[in-house]
Amino acid sequence: MIRERKSEKVPSSLLTTSQYDGEDVKAQLLEDQHEKCYICERKLGTDFEIEHLKSQENYSKLQQDWSNLFLACGYCNRKKSSSFDDNLCPLDTNIEDEIEQRIDFSRNKASFTTAINDAPHQNTVRMLHVFYNGKQKMRVIKEQRFFDEAKQKMNRFLEKVNTFLMEPTSANRALVADELSIEQEMLGFKYWVIRDNHLETEFKDEIVWNKH
Ligand SMILES: [Zn+2]
Known part of the structure; x- marks a missing residue:
């Protein structure tokens, strides 16, 4: 998000x-x-x-x-439905900054954390957790397919980031930059891959979606 x-x-x-x-x-x-x-x-x-x-x-x-x-x-x-009425409003919050969004490949889970302790932040985190990891201990089929799709997409993005890190050519940079355009999917997760790899300065012009 x-x-x-x-x-x-x-x-x-x-x-x-x-x-x-x-x-x-x-x-x-x-x-x-x-x-x-x-x-x-x-x-x-x-x-x-x-x-x-x-x-x-x-x-x-x-x-x-x-x-x-x-x-x-x-x-x-x-x-x-009506289970998450007290969420953050994405029109006035930089959700990508305030909620850390990651796929934890080793635990086969999506993880969402926030340092802010108010109800809207906590509720939004709880909602994302349920959507990606399921309501019960095991994901039902739809939840599993939803998670697998997200995992695949992030895997493809990670490959491009790793290629750029190993070989920082302009062609490899362009492949990552293209994935960060506002038309693209899963920008909230991609944002944290960029930050975790200390690439936020390199891609500072790409990761400003809707901020001004
Ligand atoms: Zn959706």
Whole structure:
């Protein structure tokens, strides 16, 4: 997860109808979020749903509030439902800085940690943990497939980073830089690979997504 940015202009159907899922809302969110789920950062294709940061069940007044609407994939939207209403808002938090996001290959787990002890940080960490590692001790099939996909993608990224570290040519640098473009998936995890390998200065121009 990373910081998100939303266009300042509110889609007109939110002002003129009682719907929250007008075509103009979906189109604007697709553009603003670079066609990715704001939680897992996978490309959305045709599998996207409007996700209420604060759920409709508990916050009916925010049902049509532009700042409360995001696009999520079906997996994340259904898993979140109304269980995580007190999450960080990605519009005003540099989530990639405040939540460390890593794949722990040796333990076959995703790990999420934060130094900040308030409820929104803790809840967001708890949500990510459940999505990637499962609700029970063992992942159910969907959770396992979700995790495996994330692991594969991060494996490919790590290979490119390692190649650049061994042979820092401009061609190898470009391969890593391309993976860090805002259109790409899993930037929150990639951010911590860059930091863990002390490459944040090298790629400082690439890792500023939505920050200004
Ligand atoms: Zn998702």
